[in-house]
Amino acid sequence: MLKLLKFVLVTRFSTRLLVFLPIFAIYVIALSRAVSSSTISPAQEYTGIAFTIFMMLLPVLNGGLIVLKSDRDYLFTLPVSRRDLSTSLFVAQFLSFGIVGFLLLGYDLLIRGGPALISETAIVIIGLGLLATCLGPVSYTLSTKSRLAIIVVLALWSLSSLLGFPFTPSALFTGHGLDAAISTVILLAILFPLAFRSLERVELDVMRAMIARSSSEVKGQGKSFVGMGPVRAIYSQNFSVVELSARMNMAGAGGAYRSARLRMDRAILITAALAAVYFFVIFRYSPGSKMGLGLLSLNLNSIMLVAQVYIAISVLFLAMPVLGNERLWLGFTSMDPPEYLRHLVVAKALSLLVFISPFIVADLALAMLGIDGALSSAIGIAGILPTALILVVYITGLASPVQIKEDMMMPGQFNLTQMVLILPTFLTLGLLEASVLFLPFAIGASIFMITLMFFLVRSKSIGNRLIQSMVKNGFV
Amino acid sequence: MGLLRPDQGEVKVAGLDPSSQEARKISGYLPEDASPYRTLSVRENLEYVGALREVPNLKDRVDRVMDNLTLREYERAKVGRLSRGNAQKLALALAILHSPKILLLDEPLNYLDIPTQERVISILNDDISSTQLVSTHVMSVAGRLTDHVIMISRGAVVWTGEISDLKKLGSENEPVEKIVARMLTSVA
Numbered sequence: 057m058l059k060l061l062k063f064v065l066v067t068r069f070s071t072r073l074l075v076f077l078p079i080f081a082i083y084v085i086a087l088s089r090a091v092s093s094s095t096i097s098p099a100q101e102y103t104g105i106a107f108t109i110f111m112m113l114l115p116v117l118n119g120g121l122i123v124l125k126s127d128r129d130y131l132f133t134l135p136v137s138r139r140d141l142s143t144s145l146f147v148a149q150f151l152s153f154g155i156v157g158f159l160l161l162g163y164d165l166l167i168r169g170g171p172a173l174i175s176e177t178a179i180v181i182i183g184l185g186l187l188a189t190c191l192g193p194v195s196y197t198l199s200t201k202s203r204l205a206i207i208v209v210l211a212l213w214s215l216s217s218l219l220g221f222p223f224t225p226s227a228l229f230t231g232h233g234l235d236a237a238i239s240t241v242i243l244l245a246i247l248f249p250l251a252f253r254s255l256e257r258v259e260l261d262v263m264r265a266m267i268a269r270s271s272s273e274v275k276g277q278g279k280s281f282v283g284m285g286p287v288r289a290i291y292s293q294n295f296s297v298v299e300l301s302a303r304m305n306m307a308g309a310g311g312a313y314r315s316a317r318l319r320m321d322r323a324i325l326i327t328a329a330l331a332a333v334y335f336f337v338i339f340r341y342s343p344g345s346k347m348g349l350g351l352l353s354l355n356l357n358s359i360m361l362v363a364q365v366y367i368a369i370s371v372l373f374l375a376m377p378v379l380g381n382e383r384l385w386l387g388f389t390s391m392d393p394p395e396y397l398r399h400l401v402v403a404k405a406l407s408l409l410v411f412i413s414p415f416i417v418a419d420l421a422l423a424m425l426g427i428d429g430a431l432s433s434a435i436g437i438a439g440i441l442p443t444a445l446i447l448v449v450y451i452t453g454l455a456s457p458v459q460i461k462e463d464m465m466m467p468g469q470f471n472l473t474q475m476v477l478i479l480p481t482f483l484t485l486g487l488l489e490a491s492v493l494f495l496p497f498a499i500g501a502s503i504f505m506i507t508l509m510f511f512l513v514r515s516k517s518i519g520n521r522l523i524q525s526m527v528k529n530g531f532v
Numbered sequence: 533m534g535l536l537r538p539d540q541g542e543v544k545v546a547g548l549d550p551s552s553q554e555a556r557k558i559s560g561y562l563p564e565d566a567s568p569y570r571t572l573s574v575r576e577n578l579e580y581v582g583a584l585r586e587v588p589n590l591k592d593r594v595d596r597v598m599d600n601l602t603l604r605e606y607e608r609a610k611v612g613r614l615s616r617g618n619a620q621k622l623a624l625a626l627a628i629l630h631s632p633k634i635l636l637l638d639e640p641l642n643y644l645d646i647p648t649q650e651r652v653i654s655i656l657n658d659d660i661s662s663t664q665l666v667s668t669h670v671m672s673v674a675g676r677l678t679d680h681v682i683m684i685s686r687g688a689v690v691w692t693g694e695i696s697d698l699k700k701l702g703s704e705n706e707p708v709e710k711i712v713a714r715m716l717t718s719v720a
Contacts, residue, residue, distance in 0.1 A: 273573070273608045273609050274573040274608055278576050279576055281576070286585075286586060290584070315571055381570060381571055383567065385562075386569065386577075386581050386584075387584060389534070390556065390585050391553065524535075
């Protein structure tokens with residue numbers, strides 16, 4: 057059992073990463089003990105609830121196991137005990153989904169403290185890590201519709217804590233620590249056996265998931281590029297569809313991927329619907345609203361901050377396929393490679409701007425209605441996010457690019473460098489959150505980012521270095 | 533293909549710098565285990581790459597290439613869901629779409645069934661008037677697709693000549709693979 061566990065871990069995680077994780081855990085826990093307080097602000101409360109939803113949403117949305125192609129071809133065919141194999145895979149899943157998510161996204165959460173007892177907080181936080189671990193294997197063979205239904209139920213259940221419902225893990229942040237801990241344990245008791253059952257028949261489920269994951273044909277007539285020149289084709293391709301890719305773990309770039317493409321006109325309907333909800337919530341609970349405060353008393357700036365966090369996460373999902381789904385032997389050899397790269401990243405950044413534009417419109421409308429912070433939020437989203445996408449693409453591309461060659465499979469070992477590469481996203485989050493609070497900062501940060509991106513995409517030497525990095529990291 | 537600079541020496545493609553746009557226009561490339569754009573369909577891949585390469589009469593050219601390689605029934609299929617053989621056919625179609633004068637092929641017959649192998653050999657030998665550089669470990673492929681062989685081991689040229697000359701280096705009825713194995717082993 058120990059030999060198998062060791063084999064499963066070292067084939068998925070680099071030694072440096074395995075050594076680093078406990079050190080980081082000790083640091084986070086020590087920091088939390090040093091700075092935690094017994095009170096919790098509205099912003100902390102909403103972020104905590106949003107984090108709870110995110111921890112459960114991501115594994116269901118991406119779904120899956122951190123399995124390698126060599127597992128399918130070799131490990132799964134070996135006569136090893138199914139129980140030992142499922143236990144080893146569960147530990148690997150926990151290190152990827154649970155621990156990494158807990159360490160990076162839970163970092164901010166841990167140092168908040170709050171009214172709950174330390175024991176209750178520990179049960180819920182560790183429980184959330186285990187829930188994230190279980191939800192992947194449980195949900196990854198389900199259809200997209202089923203997974204979306206689960207996401208909606210889990211999100212509404214978590215949001216119910218805002219209405220005072222105590223039996224949900226997110227109630228930890230609304231003063232119901234014991235009830236939150238009990239809810240987490242009950243949910244885990246249900247999901248644990250299901251997760252292990254899925255892991256015990258892993259080879260069958262991997263094949264089922266690969267066969268059933270989506271339609272085999274593009275919907276409609278597809279996109280035509282006839283009559284277009286090279287540059288127009290690049291921009292047309294990126295404006296007609298939104299490509300999303302997500303790792304099956306929560307940080308870095310080394311986990312397995314699930315990719316999807318949405319037609320831009322349909323994708324924008326989704327963001328428009330979410331922006332409408334955002335607009336309604338802010339407007340409904342604004343101090344001057346004639347609709348009154350109703351059941352809730354919400355802090356508007358805090359809601360904007362949480363919305364910014366979720367919008368910023370879209371940068372990650374849209375940044376991953378920019379290089380990951382690229383093909384050096386096709387696009388990059390059809391014209392001057394740095395020029396192709398430049399058009400590609402600019403097209404992707406503009407595509408992101410269009411994709412999130414409903415939130416900019418919603419913020420501008422709120423600003424016209426006199427809501428504080430809305431104008432700076434609009435400027436922050438428009439100025440910082442598209443340029444941040446380029447920054448993330450360049451940093452990950454120069455340091456450790458990963459080409460997506462097969463869905464549902466890890467492209468290789470998950471290492472410390474890849475995990476650290478999530479930090480630019482936190483920088484983006486910091487810039488965005490500061491932008492909501494200070495209009496001059498929003499303007500200054502936007503100008504800085506746009507200027508930085510201008511020089512970045514214009515630099516032929518940096519472009520060439522990025523392409524060399526792709527070649528050296530096995531891009532075809 | 534002009535993506536990397538040589539550590540030493542010089543590379544020319546038809547007398548041109550390989551990183552020049554002129555060299556790119558006349559070159560076609562099929563890497564080993566080639567994977568086209570996974571989120572695009574077969575037709576979208578061909579039209580997108582055709583537009584990037586400014587192929588004239590693109591629609592007709594795409595139709596013709598798909599028909600030649602029996603890809604028509606998969607034209608709307610997402611590449612990520614194609615069989616390995618059909619993905620290889622598409623990769624080959626993408627390499628020859630712009631009728632290149634110089635074609636670099638790395639194991640071009642990998643993953644193809646026998647009838648498709650014969651169709652591809654026929655296309656490469658009869659329908660394409662290009663200089664072809666084929667990299668392969670399979671001597672039968674080298675024999676069917678090339679006139680001239682350069683045998684390389686550990687980065688050095690071991691032997692060069694025609695397949696018929698290579699066969700003469702062995703005894704009568706000795707398989708050419710055995711001859712090659714002997715030559716490469718003696719170098720190692």
